[in-house]
Amino acid sequence: MSNRVIVMDIGAYSSKVGFAGEDTPSLEFFTRVGKPKYQDLDKKFMKLDQEIYVGDEIQSVGLYKIFRPVQNGKIVDWDYFKKIIDYSFYNLRVDPTLVNVLFSIQPLFPTEDLKRLFRLFLEEIQCRAFYPLLDTTLVLYSGGFQTGLVVELGESSTRIVPMYNGFQLNHAVEVLEIGGSVLTKYMGEVVEDTTGFSPDSSIRREIMRALKEKACFVSLDYKEDLRRSEQYKKEYYLPDGSTISLSKERFVVPELIFSPKSSYEFSPLHIAILDVIERCDVDLRPELLNKIFLSGGSSMFPNLKSRLYQELELELARREKENQFVKIIAPRERTNSVWIGGSILALLPEFSERWITRASYFRNGIPKHLL
Ligand SMILES: Nc1ncnc2c1ncn2[C@@H]1O[C@H](COP(=O)(O)OP(=O)(O)OP(=O)(O)O)[C@@H](O)[C@H]1O
Ligand SMILES: [Mg+2]
Structure with missing residues (x-):
C-alpha cells in the first residue's frame, strides 16, 4: 500500500513530494x-x-x-500548477491512476479551489483517491499531537493556528504578512544600503536568498549586538568568485520578525502568538502555550526558538501572566514537518476509511465536512 500513497506539500517556494511511510520526501524542488x-x-x-x-x-x-503558480497559499495559475503536479508524478516514476494523493492545503484555502483540486486529481488526472488536509493538522501529526499552536513561517506568510483535537479554531487564526519572500527582499535592501550590492536582477535576488539562509541568525540581544556588530563580520563568496562582507546585516534582517519596522503592517511574532492564544477558550490557553510548534523554512534561522521564548516570557510578564509555562517544539527537520505529518497520517489504519475514492466522488460528490 505505502508506495501507492503520495503525499504532496506544494508551497509557494518549494514542493515536497514523496511516498507515505518514508521519513523524507523523495522530491524537493522549487515551485x-x-x-x-x-x-x-x-x-x-x-x-x-x-x-x-x-x-x-x-x-x-x-x-x-x-x-510561480502557488502564492499566499492559493493556486494562482492552474495550468502551471498542473505542470508542477505532472512533473511530480513523472519524477516519482508512478502512474498517477494507480495512486492515492494526500494533499496539504493552507488555512483559509478557498472552497472553490478545493472543488477544483478534486476535479483535477480525480477527474482529469484520475488518481485512485484524493484527500486534502490542513497543513497545520499535518505539522501537529508530525509530532504526534492533535492539540497545540502551530506557528508556520513559510515563504509567503506566517500562519499562527490553534488546533484542538485535530480541528482548527478558525476564529483565532492569524496570518502575518511576513515570510521568506519579505525577508529576502529586506535582505536585498539592507545589503544594498550597507555594501552597494544591488539586487537588481533575478540572479542577484537568488544570491540574496542564499545569503539570507547561510548568513543570518536571530539576535538574542539586539541592542548589544548592534553595538558590537564588528564581531559578526564575515566574508561570503558570491558565484562570480568575488566576496561580500556582512556583519550587522546578518541579524538585522530576521529582526523584522520580532520588531517589524513601521512600514510593515504585521505585529511582532510573540505579540501575535499571545493574541491568538487569548482568542481561544480560557481552559485551552495553558495547553496551547505549552505546545507551540514551529515549522516552515523561515523558522530555520539560528536562535529563533530561544528568542521567541525570551520574548514570550517578557510579554507574559508585561501582561501580568508570568506564571504560565511556555514550551516551544522545533524539530530539526521542521522545513518538512507538513510532509512528514502527511507521511505518518496517510498510513494510519483509521485513515483508510477517509479517502475519497474516484467511485465515491462520482457517486456522492465531495463530503460536506470537507468544504
Ligand atoms: N536555513 C534557513 N534559514 C532561513 N531561511 C530559510 C532557511 N532555509 C529555507 N529558508 C527560507 O524558507 C522559505 C521557504 O520556506 P518553506 O519551504 O516553508 O515555504 P513554502 O512551503 O514553499 O511556502 P508556503 O508554505 O508559504 O506556501 C524561503 O524563503 C527560504 O529562503
Ligand atoms: Mg509550506
Missing part, C-alpha cells in the same frame, strides 16, 4: 515554471524545443521568465 527568454537562440544552439521548464529543470533563473 516554479519557466519559459526560456531566448527561445530562438536556445533552439539554434542548444537544440532545445521544450517550451516549459519545471522545478529543477530550470538551471539558471536569469535565462527564463519565471512563473
Whole structure:
C-alpha cells in the first residue's frame, strides 16, 4: 500500500513530494515554471524545443521568465500548477491512476479551489483517491499531537493556528504578512544600503536568498549586538568568485520578525502568538502555550526558538501572566514537518476509511465536512 500513497506539500517556494511511510520526501524542488527568454537562440544552439521548464529543470533563473503558480497559499495559475503536479508524478516514476494523493492545503484555502483540486486529481488526472488536509493538522501529526499552536513561517506568510483535537479554531487564526519572500527582499535592501550590492536582477535576488539562509541568525540581544556588530563580520563568496562582507546585516534582517519596522503592517511574532492564544477558550490557553510548534523554512534561522521564548516570557510578564509555562517544539527537520505529518497520517489504519475514492466522488460528490 505505502508506495501507492503520495503525499504532496506544494508551497509557494518549494514542493515536497514523496511516498507515505518514508521519513523524507523523495522530491524537493522549487515551485516554479519557466519559459526560456531566448527561445530562438536556445533552439539554434542548444537544440532545445521544450517550451516549459519545471522545478529543477530550470538551471539558471536569469535565462527564463519565471512563473510561480502557488502564492499566499492559493493556486494562482492552474495550468502551471498542473505542470508542477505532472512533473511530480513523472519524477516519482508512478502512474498517477494507480495512486492515492494526500494533499496539504493552507488555512483559509478557498472552497472553490478545493472543488477544483478534486476535479483535477480525480477527474482529469484520475488518481485512485484524493484527500486534502490542513497543513497545520499535518505539522501537529508530525509530532504526534492533535492539540497545540502551530506557528508556520513559510515563504509567503506566517500562519499562527490553534488546533484542538485535530480541528482548527478558525476564529483565532492569524496570518502575518511576513515570510521568506519579505525577508529576502529586506535582505536585498539592507545589503544594498550597507555594501552597494544591488539586487537588481533575478540572479542577484537568488544570491540574496542564499545569503539570507547561510548568513543570518536571530539576535538574542539586539541592542548589544548592534553595538558590537564588528564581531559578526564575515566574508561570503558570491558565484562570480568575488566576496561580500556582512556583519550587522546578518541579524538585522530576521529582526523584522520580532520588531517589524513601521512600514510593515504585521505585529511582532510573540505579540501575535499571545493574541491568538487569548482568542481561544480560557481552559485551552495553558495547553496551547505549552505546545507551540514551529515549522516552515523561515523558522530555520539560528536562535529563533530561544528568542521567541525570551520574548514570550517578557510579554507574559508585561501582561501580568508570568506564571504560565511556555514550551516551544522545533524539530530539526521542521522545513518538512507538513510532509512528514502527511507521511505518518496517510498510513494510519483509521485513515483508510477517509479517502475519497474516484467511485465515491462520482457517486456522492465531495463530503460536506470537507468544504
Ligand atoms: N536555513 C534557513 N534559514 C532561513 N531561511 C530559510 C532557511 N532555509 C529555507 N529558508 C527560507 O524558507 C522559505 C521557504 O520556506 P518553506 O519551504 O516553508 O515555504 P513554502 O512551503 O514553499 O511556502 P508556503 O508554505 O508559504 O506556501 C524561503 O524563503 C527560504 O529562503
Ligand atoms: Mg509550506
